[in-house]
Amino acid sequence: MDDDRKSKTQIKNEVKALQKVGEQLVKLSSDQLDRIDLPEALSAAVKDARQITRHEARRRQMQYIGKLMRKIDPAPILKSLRNIRQGDYQKAIAIKKIETWRDELKEGNVEIIEEIINSCPNAERQRLNQLARNTRNSRETAKASNASKALFRYLKEIYDS
Structure with missing residues (x-):
């Protein structure tokens, strides 16, 4: 053969x-x-x-x-699939990091603000402090949820830009 x-x-x-x-x-x-x-x-x-x-x-x-x-030829399709999986993995890592920042801010760790500002230079310290304070001070579940979501959205916005 x-x-x-x-x-x-x-x-x-x-x-x-x-x-x-x-x-x-x-x-x-x-x-x-x-x-x-x-x-x-x-x-x-x-x-x-x-x-x-x-x-x-x-x-x-x-x-x-x-x-x-x-x-x-399956090579371009395989490459595209790899890129999509890699992009999804990167997004998951970013979301996890943002969630960690949010949780730290909710617990009152103000030192994390320095890390956020170093990682995201377009972050506004005053706005971060305000959103973190709103999240910590809101006691009702609806208010706490809304404040936490607002903080997460802002962190995601500054991380993506």
């Missing part, structure tokens, strides 16, 4: 890998899917797969997506 030829097992494994990429595409949100440059037929097949709820029909649709994937 020539080295250029692939065995049936290799071909089947490649097909399964492409189907898994197709499954990842189906799991993406509409916004994320729109950011990936897909051929029209593949894009339509992925959108159709989202609508299918019956197991066997969905399995066949996933096989069809795998078939379409074999006709194109």
